[in-house]
Amino acid sequence: MIHALGPNDFLYILSATQWTLLLSAFAIFGGALVAVIVVAIRMNPVRPLAWLAMGYVQFFQATPPLMQLFLVYYGGDYVGIRLEAWQAALIAFSLYSSAYLADIWTGCIAAVPRHQWEGSRALSFSEPLTLLLVIAPQALKISVPPTVGFLVQLIKTTSLASIIGYVELVRASQFINNSTLQPLLVYGFVACIYFALCWPLSLWARTLEVRLAKSSRRS
Amino acid sequence: MYQQIISFGWLPRALDELAAGAGLTIWLTAQAIVLGTLLAVIGAWAKTSGPKWLGIVFSVYVEIIRNTPFLLQLFFIFFGLPALGIYLQPDQAALLTMIINLSAYATEIIRAGIEAIPHGQSEAGLALGLGKLHVFLLIVLVPALQVIYPPLAGQYTMILLGSSLAAAISANELTSVANVIAAGNFRTLEVYLVVTLIYLVIVFVLRGLLALLYNLTIARSRDQRMRVL
Numbered sequence: 530m531i532h533a534l535g536p537n538d539f540l541y542i543l544s545a546t547q548w549t550l551l552l553s554a555f556a557i558f559g560g561a562l563v564a565v566i567v568v569a570i571r572m573n574p575v576r577p578l579a580w581l582a583m584g585y586v587q588f589f590q591a592t593p594p595l596m597q598l599f600l601v602y603y604g605g606d607y608v609g610i611r612l613e614a615w616q617a618a619l620i621a622f623s624l625y626s627s628a629y630l631a632d633i634w635t636g637c638i639a640a641v642p643r644h645q646w647e648g649s650r651a652l653s654f655s656e657p658l659t660l661l662l663v664i665a666p667q668a669l670k671i672s673v674p675p676t677v678g679f680l681v682q683l684i685k686t687t688s689l690a691s692i693i694g695y696v697e698l699v700r701a702s703q704f705i706n707n708s709t710l711q712p713l714l715v716y717g718f719v720a721c722i723y724f725a726l727c728w729p730l731s732l733w734a735r736t737l738e739v740r741l742a743k744s745s746r747r748s
Numbered sequence: 749m750y751q752q753i754i755s756f757g758w759l760p761r762a763l764d765e766l767a768a769g770a771g772l773t774i775w776l777t778a779q780a781i782v783l784g785t786l787l788a789v790i791g792a793w794a795k796t797s798g799p800k801w802l803g804i805v806f807s808v809y810v811e812i813i814r815n816t817p818f819l820l821q822l823f824f825i826f827f828g829l830p831a832l833g834i835y836l837q838p839d840q841a842a843l844l845t846m847i848i849n850l851s852a853y854a855t856e857i858i859r860a861g862i863e864a865i866p867h868g869q870s871e872a873g874l875a876l877g878l879g880k881l882h883v884f885l886l887i888v889l890v891p892a893l894q895v896i897y898p899p900l901a902g903q904y905t906m907i908l909l910g911s912s913l914a915a916a917i918s919a920n921e922l923t924s925v926a927n928v929i930a931a932g933n934f935r936t937l938e939v940y941l942v943v944t945l946i947y948l949v950i951v952f953v954l955r956g957l958l959a960l961l962y963n964l965t966i967a968r969s970r971d972q973r974m975r976v977l
Contacts (some may be wrong), residue, residue, distance in 0.1 A: 592944050592948055607937055685818070703823075724812065727814075730812065
């Protein structure tokens, strides 16, 4: 039924923000867990295993996120698991995040000066212990701005879940648009919500980056 | 519980459609790269050395596009513009969205590269009697390209991957073709596996070409060379 666009429609779209945020939060959390494992495999001395981790990162960065989502969603059937849209979205975006985060964090670990490794070795720290106690804390500091930057990318990417039927911001706005036929207002409103979510994060990432650049120049 | 069996028997008959879809994906991406980069150069010029009001316009444009999803931009253009009396075919709407999206990201990348060029360089150019446009293009933009080419190439890959979203408005690119084939033969997973592989090949060919272009023209020394992986 076509009806006039009213305040209830905007409230409905606004309330769908929680599903976008929940999916993003769980996906970045799941992604971070997997990314730690991928980074660990990437850094281990057994070369073929390290290549496997690199291949994993490359795969997710060189294929469309939509295809990754479809493969998870429809792939479940073939192993006998019927995945709900939200489950498929959560798995696909966690894997997607893990690849990007693993790439970012590997770069951050590599950015810690070599002599930190050498110094720890001279103090007879084992390699895993060096990584954990000496390198990781320094890498963590460098990794915050790009990780926040990736979170913005992830929030935007979760909009793809609407294509397999998960009701988040974009899907909710499609419902409203289909019954009110006011695309400019409806999609404009959703764009404002996304902007309100992402812009502060983008600004924060930029501020952190500037602050980090200043502190590294000082030291 | 019945188990489906993986089968690729449909593939030979679908090759023509897949090739046409891949062709359109590549064509859309190529157009978006050329036009989007041109727009981005104008944006970067406006933000660094153009008139102030134009710089502000581009800043707002860049922030809006970079902080909203591509899919929403696509819907806004495809479903929203007809409300303003502008009717676009799905392919045209996809191309327009890709240009708009890419140019916003590329503006920021090129601007950062331009700002990394020491000011004395453009002053030297002016002192030699070159026009402002020549100074911008030859003395600022070309050296900046050396620094910004790798992130720019990464952004080109992103827009190629983003083009798959055009399936949501049924443009005839690769993902839409895949949807149609899968709807016809119910070999959903197999179709998407094949198409993912095609994307992978296109991305690596694009990266290879971009790296080759860089290594042949811009890279000055051996260790500056760009690698595909």
